[in-house]
Amino acid sequence: KQEVTQIPAALSVPEGENLVLNCSFTDSAIYNLQWFRQDPGKGLTSLLLIQSSQREQTSGRLNASLDKSSGRSTLYIAASQPGDSATYLCAGHGSSNTGKLIFGQGTTLQVKP
Amino acid sequence: GAGVSQSPSNKVTEKGKDVELRCDPISGHTALYWYRQSLGQGLEFLIYFQGNSAPDKSGLPSDRFSAERTGGSVSTLTIQRTQQEDSAVYLCASSLQGATHNEQFFGPGTRLTVL
Numbered sequence: 001k002q003e004v005t006q007i008p009a010a011l012s013v014p015e016g017e018n019l020v021l022n023c024s025f026t027d028s029a030i031y032n033l034q035w036f037r038q039d040p041g042k043g044l045t046s047l048l049l050i051q052s053s054q055r056e057q058t059s060g061r062l063n064a065s066l067d068k069s070s071g072r073s074t075l076y077i078a079a080s081q082p083g084d085s086a087t088y089l090c091a092g093h094g095s096s097n098t099g100k101l102i103f104g105q106g107t108t109l110q111v112k113p
Numbered sequence: 114g115a116g117v118s119q120s121p122s123n124k125v126t127e128k129g130k131d132v133e134l135r136c137d138p139i140s141g142h143t144a145l146y147w148y149r150q151s152l153g154q155g156l157e158f159l160i161y162f163q164g165n166s167a168p169d170k171s172g173l174p175s176d177r178f179s180a181e182r183t184g185g186s187v188s189t190l191t192i193q194r195t196q197q198e199d200s201a202v203y204l205c206a207s208s209l210q211g212a213t214h215n216e217q218f219f220g221p222g223t224r225l226t227v228l
Binding site (some may be wrong): 035036042043044045049057089093099100101102103104105106 | 117145146149153155156157158161163169170171204206208215216218219220221222
């Protein structure tokens, strides 16, 4: 059974710092990986999708990488801003036969001005 | 463009009552998903619709839960005889296709409280 772990569970940094959020899977046979952010009381906003044939994706100050051999993904946030404060969730597809995502518990990020 | 919409945004009901939650996916998206987010369990998959194929119901927690998708668009999640442990945020998502390489887009969710 695929399980997803996100480390750390919570993180507080001063504005301007670069930071890395980690995500790991118990079964390295994952297909795609998607990173989301969730603001309090809101739904999920898709940040980046790394498809099975890719190793990384970039969007603005965000860069996500996927190492399928180790079953790990990282989300790198450059020059963090207070507006980046949110919970970040990673989720993966455990099989090519299903569209369902398996989620980690999330990392709650606070960026202090 | 319009994203995934869900209604109602909040629903308070009494234990034992039935509830219906609605999801309108992004126009043109053939795949639709329901997830549930609760404090103790995180985000968990419930059910997945892809085109005219039989839905994947493997995540439904009990036979009190059912879902339909009419005309390949709007979906309704029904919970019969609600219990307090059903209290959660119910999230709907859609993707262009159901294959694993498609990005899923989520709605704002319906917060269900069972008293």
